[in-house]
Every structure is written in structure tokens, then in C-alpha cells.
Amino acid sequence: MKDYYKIGEISKIYGIGRDSLMYYEEIGILNPFRDSNGYRLYNISDIWKLNLIKELRILNFPMKTIKEYLENRNIKSTNEMLEKEIKLIDEKIEELISHKENIKKRLNAINETVKNTAFDVIEVKYMKKRKALKLNANIKRDEDVDFLIQKLQKEYENRFNILGNNNIGAIFSLESINNNIYNEFNSVFCFLDENEDVYNITFDENYYITMSYGGSYSKNKEYIKNMLEFCEEENYEVIGNPIEIYKIDIHETGKVEEFITEIQIPIKKRL
Structure with a gap:
């Protein structure tokens, strides 16, 4: 040697x-x-x-x-160093498990939406009170919706995900719809879990007429008209701005034909 x-x-x-x-x-x-x-x-x-x-x-x-x-x-410092590393590893394991559950939740949301959505069917549904984060804006382009959703996420310290989130949407301007304009929105929003403490708006419990459609957002004009006609036929009164929820959108697929969107309109029975 x-x-x-x-x-x-x-x-x-x-x-x-x-x-x-x-x-x-x-x-x-x-x-x-x-x-x-x-x-x-x-x-x-x-x-x-x-x-x-x-x-x-x-x-x-x-x-x-x-x-x-x-x-x-020395023996003491060796033990302390190794025990400290075990603690750090345990923390990383917990973080990875949480990360894995988050990804599984996103996957389930995508797959359940694709599997269980009934298209072009108008239904009356009762919705419980829903907590949400909302950002007001005058929106006239689809691209503005994406930008404002990102802005909303950043403003609230990334409290919600975008990929695989089927609770993100925009609120129509009912006034614009009454003037035959179907691509103007008042705000974007994201529904939250009911146990969430940080939110800036609640959607009150109410009855809604709902319908899901696939493909381009340009179809919403046709579907909203059909839903409003349904209201007239069934003696319902529209009592608030319609909302559009992007169940599957540009974040999950680049194929427009795979988009899935749900429209919800708050209503009540006319006396």
C-alpha cells in the first residue's frame, strides 16, 4: 500500500x-x-x-x-445525525404520499367526468351551498378566462390545482345573454371543498337547470337558448347569472372535441 x-x-x-x-x-x-x-x-x-x-x-x-x-x-453525534435524517425522510414520505393522493384525485376527476357525463340532457338539480374563490373581470375572449384562472390561483397562493380540476368555471353576464351575446363573462371561479376555510364567495343552495356538452365553447349559445326555452316551457324563472364549468378543457387535452363543459342556471318556479 x-x-x-x-x-x-x-x-x-x-x-x-x-x-x-x-x-x-x-x-x-x-x-x-x-x-x-x-x-x-x-x-x-x-x-x-x-x-x-x-x-x-x-x-x-x-x-x-x-x-x-x-x-x-462521537457516538452521540452519530446517533443524532442519523435520527435527524430519519425524521427528514419521514417528512418526505408524508409529502410524497400527499402528492400521490393529489395526483390520484386528479386522475379520478378526469376519468369520472369522461365516464359519467350525460351529454345534451337538460336536468333540474338541487345544489347545496358551495364555497368558491372568484375573480371579477370583464371577459370577452376564451383566452382571457385561462389567464384570469391562473391569476386567481396565484392570488390565493395556489390553493387549488388547474390540471384535473373539474370545478373551475366562469360566470356569464345574463344581461349580455338577454342581448343575444353569449361570450361575455363577469368573473371566473373555482369551487372548493366544503371544509375549506379560505374563500371569497358562496353560491347559495338552490335549484339549477343543468346540461353538459362536448366540443367547442361556441356551442354554448345553442345550449343556453335551449335551456332558457326549457325554463319557459316548465314555468321556471331564471334568478341569477348562468355559470359554465370546464370539466375537461385545454389543460387536459389539445383536442377540442374532447372538451366537456357543464352549464348551470339558477331557477325558481314561477308563482
Whole structure:
């Protein structure tokens, strides 16, 4: 066995790049000396440090922690360091489990929407009170809806997801609809879980006529007209702005024919 090893030899033996070895020297973990030609020479007695560094890096310990540990090692500090890492790993596991459940929820929302949506069927449904986040704006283009939804999400510190969320929508201007304009909206919104504490609007419990359609949003004019005709035939009065919920949209698919949109209009029976 040699007493000293050059940087190239150490790099090859340990699979550690020269840059990393020089960084370890820079922060004071390794202290090679120079031979007469200026080459770095590593003392065989310091090799144990590289053994520990390599193993601790595999365990994802940061270099700051490794340096502190190498400077003050004993059974107590070893146990404390490993126990602390176990705690961090447990926290990461919980975070990953939560992340996995979030993704499963999005997948379920997409698949349930595709599987269970009945198209072009007008129904009367009773809706419980719904909490939501809402952003008011004068919207006249579909692109504005996407921009404002992103703005709403950012404003409320990403409290809701966009991909796989079938509770995002926009509120029509009933006044515009009465003037035969079907692409103007007053606001965008996202319905929230009923146990959510942060919200800025509630949609009161009420009866709604509802209908889902597939494809381009340009169809909403035809469907809203049909729904309003249904109201007249069934003696219902429209008591608020219609809403449009984007169950499947540009975020889940680039194929317009795969879009799924639901229209809801609040109503009451005429006396």
C-alpha cells in the first residue's frame, strides 16, 4: 500500500470527480499537500474521510452537515445525525404520499367526468351551498378566462390545482345573454371543498337547470337558448347569472372535441 495518492488515483478509486475533491479541499474537509511538482497528494490516513463522505452523500446528507460531523464525531453525534435524517425522510414520505393522493384525485376527476357525463340532457338539480374563490373581470375572449384562472390561483397562493380540476368555471353576464351575446363573462371561479376555510364567495343552495356538452365553447349559445326555452316551457324563472364549468378543457387535452363543459342556471318556479 502506498502512503500517498494523487488526485487522479483518488478520483478513480472513489468515483468522485476532481471538481468535487477540490471542493472538499476548498471547504476544509480534505487537506492534501503538494509534492515538488505541485501535484496534490492525499494521505492514506485521510482516506476514511472519503469513505464517510461517499456514504453520507448516498444518504443525501448535505456537505455542511458532513463537514460538521467530521469535525466532531462521537457516538452521540452519530446517533443524532442519523435520527435527524430519519425524521427528514419521514417528512418526505408524508409529502410524497400527499402528492400521490393529489395526483390520484386528479386522475379520478378526469376519468369520472369522461365516464359519467350525460351529454345534451337538460336536468333540474338541487345544489347545496358551495364555497368558491372568484375573480371579477370583464371577459370577452376564451383566452382571457385561462389567464384570469391562473391569476386567481396565484392570488390565493395556489390553493387549488388547474390540471384535473373539474370545478373551475366562469360566470356569464345574463344581461349580455338577454342581448343575444353569449361570450361575455363577469368573473371566473373555482369551487372548493366544503371544509375549506379560505374563500371569497358562496353560491347559495338552490335549484339549477343543468346540461353538459362536448366540443367547442361556441356551442354554448345553442345550449343556453335551449335551456332558457326549457325554463319557459316548465314555468321556471331564471334568478341569477348562468355559470359554465370546464370539466375537461385545454389543460387536459389539445383536442377540442374532447372538451366537456357543464352549464348551470339558477331557477325558481314561477308563482
